[in-house]
Amino acid sequence: MTDATADELIVDKGTPPLWGFTVPMSAAMGGFFGFLAGNTADNGLMGFVIGLIYGAVAGFVLMSFVPNRTAGRLGLIVLTAVVGFVLGTWGGAVAGIIVGAVVSWWIYWIGRGDYRSGVPIYATAGQTLWHNTYLFICGFIFFFLIAPIITIIPLSFNAENFFTFTPEMLALDPDGYSLKHYRDFFSNSDWQSAMWNSLKIAPVATILAVGFGTLAAIGLSQPHVPFRRAIMAVLISPMIVPLIISAAGMYFFYSRAGLQGTYLGVVLAHAALGIPFVIITVTATLVGFDRSLTRASANLGADPVTTFLRIQMPLILPGVISGGLFAFITSFDEVVVVLFVGSAQQKTLPWQMFIGLREQISPTILAVATILVAISIALLTTVELLRRRSERLRGLSPS
Amino acid sequence: MKLKTILMGSAIAGVSSMAFAQDMASDMTLVSWGGAYQASQQKAYVEPYLEMNPDVSITWDESSAEAVAKLRAMNEAGNITWDLVDVVASDAIRLCDEGLAMEIDFNEMLAEGDDGSSAEDDFGDFIVSDCYIPQIVYSTAAAYRPDLLPEGAPAPDSICAFFDTETYPGKRALEQRPINNLEWALLCDGVAKDDIYDVLETEEGQDQAFAKLDTIKDDIVWWSAAAEPPQLLADGEIVMGSSYNGRWFSAIEEQDQPFEMLWDAQVFDLDGWIIPTGLPEDRLARVMDFVRYATDTQRLADQAKYISYGPARASSAPLVGDHAELGIPMGPHMPTAPENSENVFVYNYTWWADYRDDLDSKFQAWLAQ
Numbered sequence A: 001m002t003d004a005t006a007d008e009l010i011v012d013k014g015t016p017p018l019w020g021f022t023v024p025m026s027a028a029m030g031g032f033f034g035f036l037a038g039n040t041a042d043n044g045l046m047g048f049v050i051g052l053i054y055g056a057v058a059g060f061v062l063m064s065f066v067p068n069r070t071a072g073r074l075g076l077i078v079l080t081a082v083v084g085f086v087l088g089t090w091g092g093a094v095a096g097i098i099v100g101a102v103v104s105w106w107i108y109w110i111g112r113g114d115y116r117s118g119v120p121i122y123a124t125a126g127q128t129l130w131h132n133t134y135l136f137i138c139g140f141i142f143f144f145l146i147a148p149i150i151t152i153i154p155l156s157f158n159a160e161n162f163f164t165f166t167p168e169m170l171a172l173d174p175d176g177y178s179l180k181h182y183r184d185f186f187s188n189s190d191w192q193s194a195m196w197n198s199l200k201i202a203p204v205a206t207i208l209a210v211g212f213g214t215l216a217a218i219g220l221s222q223p224h225v226p227f228r229r230a231i232m233a234v235l236i237s238p239m240i241v242p243l244i245i246s247a248a249g250m251y252f253f254y255s256r257a258g259l260q261g262t263y264l265g266v267v268l269a270h271a272a273l274g275i276p277f278v279i280i281t282v283t284a285t286l287v288g289f290d291r292s293l294t295r296a297s298a299n300l301g302a303d304p305v306t307t308f309l310r311i312q313m314p315l316i317l318p319g320v321i322s323g324g325l326f327a328f329i330t331s332f333d334e335v336v337v338v339l340f341v342g343s344a345q346q347k348t349l350p351w352q353m354f355i356g357l358r359e360q361i362s363p364t365i366l367a368v369a370t371i372l373v374a375i376s377i378a379l380l381t382t383v384e385l386l387r388r389r390s391e392r393l394r395g396l397s398p399s
Numbered sequence B: 001m002k003l004k005t006i007l008m009g010s011a012i013a014g015v016s017s018m019a020f021a022q023d024m025a026s027d028m029t030l031v032s033w034g035g036a037y038q039a040s041q042q043k044a045y046v047e048p049y050l051e052m053n054p055d056v057s058i059t060w061d062e063s064s065a066e067a068v069a070k071l072r073a074m075n076e077a078g079n080i081t082w083d084l085v086d087v088v089a090s091d092a093i094r095l096c097d098e099g100l101a102m103e104i105d106f107n108e109m110l111a112e113g114d115d116g117s118s119a120e121d122d123f124g125d126f127i128v129s130d131c132y133i134p135q136i137v138y139s140t141a142a143a144y145r146p147d148l149l150p151e152g153a154p155a156p157d158s159i160c161a162f163f164d165t166e167t168y169p170g171k172r173a174l175e176q177r178p179i180n181n182l183e184w185a186l187l188c189d190g191v192a193k194d195d196i197y198d199v200l201e202t203e204e205g206q207d208q209a210f211a212k213l214d215t216i217k218d219d220i221v222w223w224s225a226a227a228e229p230p231q232l233l234a235d236g237e238i239v240m241g242s243s244y245n246g247r248w249f250s251a252i253e254e255q256d257q258p259f260e261m262l263w264d265a266q267v268f269d270l271d272g273w274i275i276p277t278g279l280p281e282d283r284l285a286r287v288m289d290f291v292r293y294a295t296d297t298q299r300l301a302d303q304a305k306y307i308s309y310g311p312a313r314a315s316s317a318p319l320v321g322d323h324a325e326l327g328i329p330m331g332p333h334m335p336t337a338p339e340n341s342e343n344v345f346v347y348n349y350t351w352w353a354d355y356r357d358d359l360d361s362k363f364q365a366w367l368a369q
Helices: A002-013 A018-040 A044-065 A069-111 A125-155 A180-187 A189-221 A228-240 A243-256 A263-287 A291-299 A304-333 A336-341 A349-359 A364-396 B002-015 B035-052 B064-077 B089-097 B119-126 B159-163 B181-188 B193-201 B203-214 B228-235 B245-254 B281-294 B297-303 B314-319 B349-368
Strands: B027-031 B057-061 B084-088 B133-144 B172-175 B220-223 B240-244 B260-274
Touching: A018 A044, A018 A069, A044 A069, A125 A364, A180 A189, A180 A364, A189 A228, A189 A263, A189 A304, A189 A349, A228 A263, A243 A263, A243 A336, A243 B064, A263 A304, A263 A336, A291 A304, A304 A349, A304 A364, A336 A349, A349 A364, B027 B281, B035 B057, B035 B245, B035 B281, B035 B297, B064 B084, B064 B089, B084 B089, B084 B281, B089 B260, B089 B349, B119 B133, B119 B314, B133 B159, B133 B228, B133 B245, B133 B297, B159 B181, B159 B240, B159 B260, B172 B228, B181 B193, B181 B203, B181 B260, B193 B203, B193 B349, B203 B349, B220 B228, B220 B240, B228 B240, B228 B245, B240 B245, B245 B260, B297 B314
Parallel strands: B027 B057, B027 B084, B172 B220, B172 B240
Antiparallel strands: B084 B260, B133 B240, B133 B260
C-alpha cells in the first residue's frame, strides 16, 4: 500500500503533539469559519464558539481514529455539507463543502507535520513559521487581486436589477439567474453604439501605435543615434505622466487644432498612449536580435527595406504583436482621455460603463465587465504564447 | 440685432418647421443625467421630435453632473460641442452668472400654455434664473425598508427618524454634500422651519447643525450618485436613505422592492435646460426649434408618464396621466401630490449660491475629522 508507506514516512519525520498543537490549531481554523458563518446570522461570537468546538472535535477524531486521509477528508466534507444543508439549503451545502474541504485539509496538513515539508529538516520552529506565513501572504495577495474580479461573474447572471446576491441565487435556484443583462447589452442601442465606437477606435489606434512604435524602437536601437535616452524618455512619457494631466493637455491642444470631439482626435490620443508599450516590447526583442544578420543580408545585396521586411521583422514579430496587443487593450480600456478628447459621438465602452456606474447602477455593467475580462484573458494568453515562441526562436538564432 | 433676427426666425420656424429647415443644423448634442430620467426625455419628446424631423440626429452626453466644469473648459478652449444642457437650478444660476448660458426670452422663445397663459405665467415661480427653462420638479426624499426595522418600532413618519438611532438602529444613507443635510439636522434639533437659513448663516448655527450630524456620523453611509441608495437599501446595507423621488419610484414600482416612502421634509428642486452661449447660428436655430417643442404643455405632461417628476408648467398638471408601462396613475407618486407634500422643505437656491463654497469646505473638513 503506497498510502501507508507515505504516511509512515511522514510519521517518521515527526508528528506534532496532538493536544499541544494539532487540536488547538484545528480549533482555531474551525473558529475562523464559525465566525464567518455566524456573522451571516448576525451572531459572530456564537458562530466562533461553535466553530472552535467543531474544529477541535474534527481535529481530534481525524487524527486519532481516521488514518486514511482520503476517507477522513471525504467524511468531514460530507458531514459539514449535510449540516450546511440543514441550516441553509443548497447555498449552505456549498458553503459546507468548502468549509469541510479546507478544515480537513488543514487538519491533515497540521496533524501529519506536512507543514514542515517545504523547509529543510533542520529548520527551527521560527523558520518554519516564517516559511508558511510567507506562502500564506502570497496566497492572500492573489486572493485580493482575483476575488473582486471573480465576484462580478456570478453577479452578472443576476435576475434582478441590483448588484445583489439574492436569496434565490444563494440557494442556487435557477430562477435567481438569468441572461437578461447580457441580452440588454446586445440589444440596447447605447451599449451597441459604444461597443462599435470602441471597435472602430481601438484597431486604428493600435495600427498607428504599432507602426510608429516599431520604427521608433528600431531607430533608437541603432548605436549611432544621438540623444537616444532623452528621445526614449520623451516617447515613453505618456506612460509615466499621470493620465489626467495628459488628458487635460490633449484637450486644450486638440481643441485649438480642431481635433477635439472628432474620431481622428480620439484615435491619435489613443495611439500616443499605446506607443510606449510598443516601444518597450520591441526594444526588449531587439536586445536579443543579432546585428550580424542584417550585415549578412546587406552583404548578399539586399537593400535596407528588404532586410527589414525579410530578416528583421520576422524575428521581432512576437515583440511587435505583443506591443500591439497592449496598445489595443490600452485603447479599449481607456476612459480618462476619451472623456476629455472625445465628444458624445465617440462614446466608447469604458465611457458607457463609467456613466452607467455613476448614474444608474445596472448589472449590465457586470455583464459587459465579464465579457471584457474574457477578452482580456484571451489577449493575454496570446501574448504569453507569443513570448514563448519568441524565446524559442531566439534560442535557435545563431549568436 | 442679429441674434434677434435668428430668434424671430426660429419662432416662426417652430410654427412652419419646414420653411427654415435649411438654416438649421441637423446634428444636436443633448446633455442629461442618464438613467431613467434621460429615458423619460427620450420617450416624451426626443423620439416624437425625430419622427417629425427625420433628417435630424441627436446624440446624448450623460455629463450633467459635471456640466459647469465642462462648459467652463469648453468656453476656455473656444470649442462648444454641446447644444442643450440639462442642469439643476443652482448650476443654472452659476452658469448664468458666469455668462456661459444664454438668456432666455420666455414669452418669445417658448410656446404658450395650452390654457392660453403666457409661457412666463405658465412657469410662474419656477423661473429662477434668466437663462433657465425649467422642465420638472423633483424632490430629495427619504425611503426605508419596513422589514429591516426592529420589531415593534413604529413606522417612521418624520425625517428625524434619521437622527433616532435608538428606535431605528442601522446605517442610513445621506448625500455627500452639505445641502439638505444641514437643514434636516437643524430641523431635527428643534429649529423652526422658517428660521433655518437665518440660523445657518451664523457660526453657532452651523456648529449646531454639525453637532447634530455628529450624533449619527458613525451610522451614515455617504452617497454621491443617486442610484446608490436604492442599491444599498435593496442589499440591506442600510435601513433608510435619501435619494431623488424618481429613483425610489423606479425601485418600488418598477423593480418591486419592499421600500416605503418617507415624504416628510422632502426638498423640492428643479431640473431644466440651459443653452450654452456662443453657438453658431444654424445650431442655435435647431436648438430653439427643439426646445420650443420639448417644453410645451403636452410634452412636459407626457414626460410624467415615464418618471414620477412633476411638470414645471402649471398647464401640464391636469394632463398628467398613467404610467406608460405599468398603467398606474402617476398623480399620487408626484412629489407635488397633496398627500406627499404635507411637509415640504423649501430649498433656498440663492442662499446656497452665496454660502455653498464656504460650507462645502467646512463639510469636507468635518467629514475628515
